[in-house]
Structures are given as C-alpha cells and as structure tokens.
Amino acid sequence: MAEIPPLIPKNGAPYPTSISPSTTRIGWIGIGVMGESMASRLISAGYSLTIFARTPSKAANLQSLGAKLVNSPVEVAQSSDVVFTMLGHPQDVRRIVLEKNTGVLSGLGPNGVIVDHTSSDPGLAKEIFAIAREKNCWAVDAPVSGGDIGAKNGNLAIFAGGDENVVDWLNPLLRIMGSKVSYMGGAGSGMSCKIANQIIVGANLLGLSEGLVFAGKAGLDKGKWVEAIRGGAAGSMVMELYGGRMIERDFKPGGFAEYMVKDMGMGVNFVEGGEDDGVVVLPGAALTKQLFSGMVANGDGKLGTQGLISVIERINGI
Structure with missing residues (x-):
C-alpha cells in the first residue's frame, strides 16, 4: 500500500502508514x-x-x-x-x-x-x-x-x-x-471526469425519456419495450437504474434534477485555463441543460433526474 510522505509528525508521531478502523479517524x-x-x-x-x-x-x-x-x-x-x-x-x-x-x-x-x-x-x-x-x-x-x-x-x-x-x-x-x-x-481531474460523465448521463436520460414517450404514443407497452431493447445497442446503465422508475412515475431523487443543471452548466461553460480558445462546444449538453432547467422552472428541481421525462411529456401535451 502506498504511503503518504510524513512531512510533519502528527501529535509527535509519524503519520499512520495504513488505514484501519483502529488507527484512522x-x-x-x-x-x-x-x-x-x-x-x-x-x-x-x-x-x-x-x-x-x-x-x-x-x-x-x-x-x-x-x-x-x-x-x-x-x-x-x-x-x-x-x-x-x-x-x-x-x-x-x-x-x-x-x-x-x-x-x-x-x-x-x-x-x-x-x-x-x-x-x-x-x-x-x-x-x-x-x-x-x-x-x-x-x-x-x-x-x-x-x-x-x-x-x-x-x-x-x-x-x-x-x-x-x-x-x-x-x-x-x-x-x-x-x-x-x-x-x-x-x-481537478476527478471533477472534470464527473462533468464528462454527466454529459453522457444527461444524453441517456433524454434519449430514454423520448423513447418512452414515443413508445407510449405508438401504443406500445412501455415495460415490454424496455425489456425488448435493454440487451441491444440502446441499453445502458441509465436504463437499468431509471427505466422502471420512469414507467412507474417514481421520481424520488437519487440525484436532484437541479444538480444536473449545475453539472451541465460546468460542462457547457468550461473554458480551459480561462482562455477563449479553450472553449468546448457541446450542443447536446446545452440542450440537456435547457431541458433540466425546464424541470426547475416547473418547480420540479428537487425531483430525481429521471423526472426529465415530465418535460418531454409536457412538450407533447401529456
């Protein structure tokens, strides 16, 4: 196990070289x-x-x-x-x-x-x-x-x-x-990784929301539709975590919708080193941020991110 270099003794003793319930507060x-x-x-x-x-x-x-x-x-x-x-x-x-x-x-x-x-x-x-x-x-x-x-x-x-x-x-x-x-x-690398992760999660949530709304409009059984496609190219961890919740209208938060606005915003507004030539253009993330912002505007910012389907439903008059 790697050790933290003991730059300064702590409480008169070297810093613990291992982590355990008995030594680590x-x-x-x-x-x-x-x-x-x-x-x-x-x-x-x-x-x-x-x-x-x-x-x-x-x-x-x-x-x-x-x-x-x-x-x-x-x-x-x-x-x-x-x-x-x-x-x-x-x-x-x-x-x-x-x-x-x-x-x-x-x-x-x-x-x-x-x-x-x-x-x-x-x-x-x-x-x-x-x-x-x-x-x-x-x-x-x-x-x-x-x-x-x-x-x-x-x-x-x-x-x-x-x-x-x-x-x-x-x-x-x-x-x-x-x-x-x-x-x-x-x-900062961990945070940058999470922002990139959220860009993908947001896109998957949007795709899943639109797929479910379309399936419903087409007269399909939504549960059967999810089962039919989950093992194919459209399957994703987002579908595994949230597909059933969306169908059951379970919008209990595992992560707040308003936090996705924050996360998408950090991606859309990213400027590496503060220089203009470092701007990353993310049209998909910008759209996803706008739709999650719609959730917040509808008073649903404290719902789970899977509640994004409610925005797509509103757009379609459902």
Whole structure:
C-alpha cells in the first residue's frame, strides 16, 4: 500500500502508514441522499465518524449508528485524519472547506486529508489542493457516479484527482463506498471526469425519456419495450437504474434534477485555463441543460433526474 510522505509528525508521531478502523479517524460533512448512505457504509465497516450537518435533524440516523455530531466543519477536522465532504454546489464546498476559522482546512492537522465527493468545479478543486498543500495537508477530488442505489450498495464509480500516492493510500476507504476507483490525474481531474460523465448521463436520460414517450404514443407497452431493447445497442446503465422508475412515475431523487443543471452548466461553460480558445462546444449538453432547467422552472428541481421525462411529456401535451 502506498504511503503518504510524513512531512510533519502528527501529535509527535509519524503519520499512520495504513488505514484501519483502529488507527484512522473519519470525518463526514454532507448527509443528503447520497452522503448518508456512503457514511453509513463506513460506520458498518467499523470506522468511528465525526459528522457535521447544516440541518442537525438530518444526522439522527447516523447518530443512531454511533456517529458523533459536532457544531462546525472545523470541529470535524480537528477530530479527524480524513474528512469526506458530499455537498450540493461549489459554493457550498468553498464555504465548508475554505472559510476562515470555521472551514475544514482551518482545523485539519498536518498530513490530514480532505476528500471531496461533491460534483464540483475543477478550478475550485485545484485551489483547495494548493491551499491544503500550503498547510501540509492533502486534498483529493473524488466525485462519484451510481446514484442512490450505488451509494447504498457500495457500487459507486469513484473518479479521483490529486496526488496518486494519497489516492492509493485512501483506497481501503474508497472501496467501502465504490466498486471501482479510478485515478484520473492531478487536482481537478476527478471533477472534470464527473462533468464528462454527466454529459453522457444527461444524453441517456433524454434519449430514454423520448423513447418512452414515443413508445407510449405508438401504443406500445412501455415495460415490454424496455425489456425488448435493454440487451441491444440502446441499453445502458441509465436504463437499468431509471427505466422502471420512469414507467412507474417514481421520481424520488437519487440525484436532484437541479444538480444536473449545475453539472451541465460546468460542462457547457468550461473554458480551459480561462482562455477563449479553450472553449468546448457541446450542443447536446446545452440542450440537456435547457431541458433540466425546464424541470426547475416547473418547480420540479428537487425531483430525481429521471423526472426529465415530465418535460418531454409536457412538450407533447401529456
């Protein structure tokens, strides 16, 4: 197992060279649809968690499993070797991680590690990494894909950016939550990978929505239609996760529709290095962003992403 170079002794002793429930203190911030399931898997694996919740009542389930609730992100960091964050938007990450005196990096000790699972901005991930290194800490951007089912079952795909040795060192923790951990490169690479992932997910959700609406208009049994095509070229993980939910009108969120607007926006508005010649033209992602924005405008931003079919239905007078 790779080791984190012990730049500065922690508490008078070398930094632990291995991860285990008896030696590694875990902090967790962000206990929404995904975060609660991911955190509970770490507790089930024997790790002690210190948590912070902006809405303390949401922490009740994790507390019942043994997690300790504290009052601020900095308190989580002060009690942890590794702090995980799973938040909604980049501005949330900036506030929770970087805010002076109260943020995670104000309390994390030397060689401590922050792992951000939020689907966030690559530029912010690079900024956090640089500030963490100034404090002799480490930062890894590690967004995930797989939805609420993947989070519950530990089958998430995890895309990691940062120092490769640190990612390798974290692998025992990451593999509790994900069945596949991919190192993508330097700081920000994990976030860029997730944006590209979401571009494909958005396109698949749109195609599946339009296919279901067409099948219904053509008089087909939608369930039979999904079964007929799922093993062919049209089949996808999106279909496996959401096809049945769309047919049953189950729009319970595994990921909020409003977050897809954010994710598509980061792709559509991407400018590498801030230079005009680095703009990526993504007409499909731009259309998908517009349709998800329609969901938000209809008051459905808190529905699951599979609710995109409702926009296609509205367009067709259904």
